[in-house]
Each structure stands twice: as C-alpha cells, then as structure tokens.
C-alpha cells in the first residue's frame with residue numbers, strides 16, 4: 001500500500017519495484033499495472049529492462065533472426081512487435097491466479113546481438129552464448145523469436161551433458177527435416193539437429209498440432225523413428241485438449257522440459273502473421289487450456305516463435321504471441337517459486 005508524502009501525494013511501490021505517485025483519494029493499491037500501458041519504451045509485458053541480469057529469476061529476451069526460413073521471412077521483426085503488443089498484458093492469471101511478477105523477478109534482458117547475421121554458424125554461437133549467460137546467472141530463459149531455428153542454439157546452452165531435455169512442442173510442422181537446399185541449419189530442422197547432438201531426448205518429446213501436406217515425408221519419419229510422440233491435428237481433435245495434456249505429461253514425465261510454441265501451430269485465423277501458415281489448426285482457446293494443463297512440470301525454459309509482423313497488419317498475431325508468452329511465464333514462475 002502507499003505511503004503519504006509531504007506534498008499530499010501518496011507514493012506507491014509496484015511489484016516491479018517502480019514507484020508511482022497518486023493524489024490522495026485515488027487508491028491504486030499495489031497494482032503493478034497502474035502505470036498507463038501506452039507509456040514508456042516497450043519491453044516484454046512492461047517488465048524492467050535488465051540486460052545485466054542482476055537478480056533476475058526469469059529472463060525474457062528477443063532473438064531477431066529469420067535467416068533460417070525456407071519461404072516467407074519477417075520473423076526477425078517479431079520481438080519488437082511482440083514487445084509492443086505485450087503492453088496489453090496484465091499481471092494476474094484469471095484461471096491459475098498466478099501473478100508471475102509478484103512471485104519472481106521477471107525482466108526483459110534485451111535482444112541477442114547478431115552482428116554476424118549472414119553467417120549461420122556465428123548466429124548460432126551468439127544465441128548460445130547469450131542464453132548461456134542467462135543460465136549461468138541462475139535465471140530461466142523465455143525467448144521471443146525469430147524463426148524456429150533459434151531453438152537449437154538455445155538447447156545447446158540449456159542441455160546438461162548426458163542429460164538431454166524433454167520438450168512439449170506445439171507446431172504445424174515437426175521441424176525434424178534434413179538439409180534444405182544443402183543447408184542443415186534452417187527453421188524446419190532444429191529438433192533433428194538437437195536429437196542428433198544428444199541435446200533433446202526424443203523419448204521425452206511430444207509434438208502437437210502437426211498437419212499440412214509435405215513434398216517429402218522425412219521429417220515425419222524422423223520424428224516417428226526417433227521415438228517422439230507425434231499428435232497430428234486429427235488425433236488432437238479425437239483426444240480433446242484434456243487427453244492431449246495427459247499424453248504430454250506422461251511423455252515428459254518428471255525430467256527437465258522445455259516448451260516451444262510455434263504460432264503456426266494455431267489456426268491461421270488466430271495467427272495469420274507467420275511465414276508458413278497451415279489451415280485447420282489449434283484454436284487460441286485450446287492453446288491456452290493446453291498450456292494451463294502443464295503446471296508443476298520440471299520446466300527449464302520456453303519460447304514463442306515465428307511471429308512475422310510484415311504478414312500481420314492488425315498486430316493480432318503479435319498479441320497472440322505475447323499472450324502465449326505470458327502463459328508460459330506463469331508456468332515458469334510457478335516452477336521457480338512454487
């Protein structure tokens with residue numbers, strides 16, 4: 001609550017450590033969202049910008065890179081537009097009643113700097129070292145892409161030797177394909193590379209929402225043959241959200257688990273602003289229910305990828321991306337501060 005100042009104004013301290021003043025008689029309580037949402041430089045969910053990582057529990061960051069796309073680009077602009085739209089987010093989850101900002105020190109730690117953007121190997125190294133800094137500081141990473149190739153270097157920073165991580169992956173595509181036009185590193189390949197490098201445990205991986213015709217089947221084959229649980233959209237419909245949640249929890253068990261959400265897993269009605277839309281996908285209501293079913297797992301981080309603002313004139317896909325990030329943030333906060 002506020003403290004009465006000498007000038008007759010009440011000084012409040014928000015959950016984020018910001019101070020605000022309010023004339024007597026208007027009660028802002030300790031609402032962290034009191035500050036007008038259209039003000040100030042945009043950060044993810046208006047969290048403080050803390051590139052030095054000091055005291056940060058959950059580090060939200062952007063990876064403005066789309067050099068891995070096989071078709072329509074634009075996801076490099078995702079972090080900036082997600083930050084903008086995320087100013088609409090508020091604090092308390094209306095279903096779980098989790099307030100991540102109250103439980104944890106949540107910060108926007110900036111973007112991965114990619115000065116060598118035309119060099120795939122250098123980009124991977126720069127993303128990996130950025131995330132390694134977050135992990136070494138004891139914080140949990142929550143990324144905004146960027147195309148889906150960025151998850152591979154995140155895994156390189158997160159996975160502990162001989163203990164690959166598990167994953168709950170929502171997407172229209174398995175992203176386990178072989179080289180594309182001679183290049184191994186692209187946005188359709190991160191999870192094949194992660195399995196081949198021993199970073200991702202295929203037996204503890206579930207891929208949800210898969211659909212759409214392909215020219216070759218090798219990605220589907222790799223997922224199946226490596227032992228991943230692949231839930232095509234038809235099975236999603238059959239099982240229902242609760243059934244899919246049960247499958248996901250069973251597959252990842254109690255080991256370390258990452259959530260990777262490609263917005264093209266959603267139906268293009270909800271997320272048209274993405275490089276590779278596939279009709280007939282998951283609804284936003286289903287996605288939110290699915291994420292809220294993943295409480296109390298051993299979560300180690302997450303991302304939301306493939307928001308492509310040039311294909312998103314209304315900004316709605318970026319808003320959807322920000323909303324998914326908020327739900328993952330609530331899960332990470334509960335894990336961090338049960």
Ligand SMILES: [Mn+2]
Nearest residue numbers: 148171175262
């Ligand atoms: Mn993907």
